[in-house]
Amino acid sequence: MLTNQEVAQHIAGAFEGDVYDFEQPYDLLTFTTTREQIIPLLTHLKDHQQYQISFLTDLTGVHYPHLTGKEFAVVYHVHSLIHNFRVRIKVFLSKEDLHIPTASDVYPCANWMERETFDFYGILFDGHPKLIRILNIEEMDYHPMRKEYPLEDATRQDKIDPLFGR
């Protein structure tokens, strides 16, 4: 049975200085790393003899418009199927420089997840084999999940109905 304490100490030792902000909301081990260390970190956890944290459950983005200098987060959820142990890893990016290396070389399933994150947040995954929109129409020229749009445009024309109104 793996404990958060044990894994956290191991990671803090192996990536000293590059991992920080350890916490465990709802007992889920969570920490932050840098974009330079995220791929070595994922590889390390995947290849670790004992832990075998080798399943990428989810990869997504978050927009924090109020955090100056780290407006965007990329969140990786990885899972050890052997130990039923989960880890959440965050990488913060500034809105001026939304580049992060792709995880699709480590986890092929990251391919579509990164396309989705690019589609909705505009985060650029360097080295991705085909970084194009996956869910939204190709002609869309914005990233809709960013918290930078008004809730509704009062001048909207596409839902005016003479019978039912707006």
Added chain:
Amino acid sequence: MVDPPAGHSGAGFFATSFDQVIGLARSYSLWPLPFATSCCGIEFMATMGAHYDISRFGSERPSFSPRQSDLLMVMGTIAKKMGPVVKQVYLQMAEPRWVIAVGACASSGGIFDTYSVLQGIDRIVPVDVYVPGCPPRPEQILDGLMEIQHLAQTESLRRRNGEEYQQLLASYNIQ
């Protein structure tokens, strides 16, 4: 058996107009093309099934090929990315063709008042009958089909060649 249309009958003959005979024939052999994307599609499956049985109305054969179908039934949310597909299917259908928008989403976007969802299929193809509901019950879908039958029976044979119809299609950039 349906009642014969109004006409003149005598010993060994019955005379009426093509309009009515062809309308009658069309209305009782409408081949629907189910374009089902979500929960309204499930209601349509019930409508197709033995209990509600859309076959009773002459729609015996749901056609999954647009070339052989008369009635496009759009059931469910149409995302903007799906819009060109619906239009392509409509374009592939031969005249005369009818369209039913089943449910709130196909009719108006429904609860999905958002950037990714088409706010009603009538933004890309002309719609003949709207069936309200979220989702509508099979009885309502059958009622929509009967409305289409009524349209088919009363439609003039020349309507599809008419100026008004051409203008309608032109307003959707068709032809």
